[in-house]
Amino acid sequence: MSALSERLSAAFTEFEALRQAPDFDETTFSRYDADAFAERHGLDGDELFAIVKHTRPKASADRFKWLEAVNARRDIGVRGLRTAVALFSFADDTGFPFPSQQALARRAGYRDDAEIRRGLASLVAIGALRKVRVTNLPPELAAKALGPRKAGGSGRSKRGTAYALVPPAEWPRNAQTGTPCPSRYRDTVSLLNHQDKPPPASQDSSHSGKEGRTGSVAPSGTVLLGVRKIGSEGPISVQDPTREEARNDAA
Numbered sequence: 001m002s003a004l005s006e007r008l009s010a011a012f013t014e015f016e017a018l019r020q021a022p023d024f025d026e027t028t029f030s031r032y033d034a035d036a037f038a039e040r041h042g043l044d045g046d047e048l049f050a051i052v053k054h055t056r057p058k059a060s061a062d063r064f065k066w067l068e069a070v071n072a073r074r075d076i077g078v079r080g081l082r083t084a085v086a087l088f089s090f091a092d093d094t095g096f097p098f099p100s101q102q103a104l105a106r107r108a109g110y111r112d113d114a115e116i117r118r119g120l121a122s123l124v125a126i127g128a129l130r131k132v133r134v135t136n137l138p139p140e141l142a143a144k145a146l147g148p149r150k151a152g153g154s155g156r157s158k159r160g161t162a163y164a165l166v167p168p169a170e171w172p173r174n175a176q177t178g179t180p181c182p183s184r185y186r187d188t189v190s191l192l193n194h195q196d197k198p199p200p201a202s203q204d205s206s207h208s209g210k211e212g213r214t215g216s217v218a219p220s221g222t223v224l225l226g227v228r229k230i231g232s233e234g235p236i237s238v239q240d241p242t243r244e245e246a247r248n249d250a251a
């Protein structure tokens with residue numbers, strides 16, 4: 001591999017990682033960070049433009065094949081499938097739908113936006129969907145998404161999220177690995193349900209510290225007033241002289 005191809009490959013890899021960041025904005029990068037990035041990798045304007053263009057999210061123009069491939073999956077559940085159908089209804093021939101989560105929830109028949117967020121997460125996990133900033137859409141779509149509703153736009157915010165329907169052939173490359181725990185509480189419960197049976201508590205388990213005083217009376221009448229240490233067989237028994245004298249008098 002030549003030095004030129006190695007340099008371009010390193011720049012491409014770094015910029016692709018930058019684009020995957022949730023807060024990446026292509027306009028902000030071009031305005032403030034592009035010159036420093038090009039200087040660091042020795043790129044000219046054409047090379048930098050080619051890298052930026054090539055790393056833009058690819059969308060599936062044939063949204064019907066995308067939905068068919070999603071429907072064939074058995075690991076996204078009903079929520080993921082309903083979310084995919086709602087996205088499909090907003091997509092056009094470009095494969096870049098940009099509805100709000102509230103609009104997706106209404107289209108999918110959910111009252112809670114959290115259901116849509118979970119459905120989107122399942123589609124992202126299998127690689128079928130990529131989230132992009134509205135400002136990073138192709139120029140004509142970004143203008144429509146950001147345009148006012150009165151002028152036929154969608155009125156989305158510049159911080160809004162759009163979606164790219166990833167072609168099924170690229171799903172394995174974009175799929176997320178690992179199985180994150182849905183919640184910390186559920187993980188804690190699973191640990192508690194699988195722990196060993198704890199040992200039975202001792203008679204003076206309510207005491208804390210290394211030493212604790214006992215004041216129970218044994219069946220024989222011996223008063224237990226000793227000091228019990230952790231790990232000992234039991235409390236130290238001390239004879240009560242008063243009870244001993246009363247027993248002798250009765251005899």
